[in-house]
Amino acid sequence: MPELRLHNYVSRRKEDFQPIDPNHVRMYVCGPTVYDLAHIGNARPAVVYDVMARLLRVLFPKVTYVRNVTDVDDKINTRARESGEPIAAITARTLADYHADIAALGNLPPDVEPRATDNIAQMIMIIERLIASGHAYAADGHVLFAVPSFADYGKFSGRSPDELLAGARVDVAPYKRDAGDFVLWKPSTPELPGWDSPWGRGRPGWHIECSAMSWRYLGESFDIHGGGTDLIFPHHENEIAQSLCAFPGSTFAHTWMHNGMLVINGEKMSKSLGNFITIRDVLAKVPAEAARFLLLKTHYRGLLDFNDAALAEARKELDRFYRALDRTQAAPGAPIPETVLDALCDDLNTPLAVAAMHALADAAMAGDVAAAAGLRAAGSLMGLLQTDPSEWFRGEGDDSAAIEAAIAERIAARKSKDFARADAIRKELTDKGIQLEDGPDGTIWRRG
């Protein structure tokens, strides 16, 4: 087994991964806030950490992968007020949609998927500990984390508290002792979601949920924490402050991984630019596997441009992989080729793994059945190439019988050297978007 190396944001460099417990690796990833359909940017961390979890399972005996669901949040409240739909209905529907979209992209479910609203008691426990130890204070119905009480605040994200103070643009709430203090708990009005607490009926701030859920499901200290680069500050900085202060002597997450952002045609995705793309929009245009493959063709820490040309290229590459599998009838269950495993163990270098897969495809094309089986095994580690090749090429459609009949007629025409008829049938099918490929073993066809 190769050594796993991961880029750790704490040291800003690649490190040998040393699990706290080599028999049980624990990973926490910041999950979605369920107020609207997931966009393609949300798909990136889901896919990246899915591959990470798959890799960890190959390398270690036991892995617990926790990805939370934020189902109490002011964005949800705003949505409910605007649409009139009850909050519970919004979160339930959006979570179901998220699960469907993420599964379509070939992601396995995390081992635990806790919801914030099921962990309010744990959040209150942590807040009480913070107050008791002088790291938090109640004021005007709110509870705030006292940033000056944590000497290392800002160290993680590389900013000094002075800078943060100077950069504060928003008016500082009067109940804050220090401008940088952030909310752990805030009061709710009767129409807003709320829970009874020592500070009255209220709801949690954003950051506390991750401290509570990682603690409950993974313990005070665990191995890997993942999320997008946009969460480094303030979310992760605050998580660290809360958890370290609530559990003195603990180390919280040892390795911090951050996936890069995604742009569309070079532009940041935003509703105002009109280039906001949901996962569902993408799935309506191309096979889900092409989208997943595109997300893995760039290293997870880099900026990724998600556009139609890139999607088309991803699909073509998968075509070649599937042709190689189709020609060799590769069986599942082969060991993962070293070239692929080595690449992924080097800070999840998926582009290098893809290059190794191309080499396997070349060998498979030349008749190397073992290489084909290895390609398939590599695919299983990446969440790719698990479809039957003919299904990949033929896609969705209810006219398959008619197409097969036309192909049979064309084969007959070719046998009797009636090439005019054969070409007419090819043209008919081409006009319908059906491509034919004549090979030594017959004719295969594909849509699009």
Add this chain to the structure above:
RNA sequence: GGUCCGGUGGCAGAGUGGUGAUGCAGCGGACUGCAAAUCCGCGUAUGUGGGUUCGAUUCCCGCCCGGACCUCCA
């Protein structure tokens, strides 16, 4: 403005202190009733100016450009 990250061939995208992966596109050839696919071959790149070094794309500094964060955000 502050902090941080990055700039590799037509495009996408890795690695590396000493002949610059891989894919897509392009070009030439083989094969092919047609069309694909497949196979062989070809070309083109390390933003810019310095420094360290026998030697830098790789390390250091300046500059230019792009991006992220500083405010909800994967």
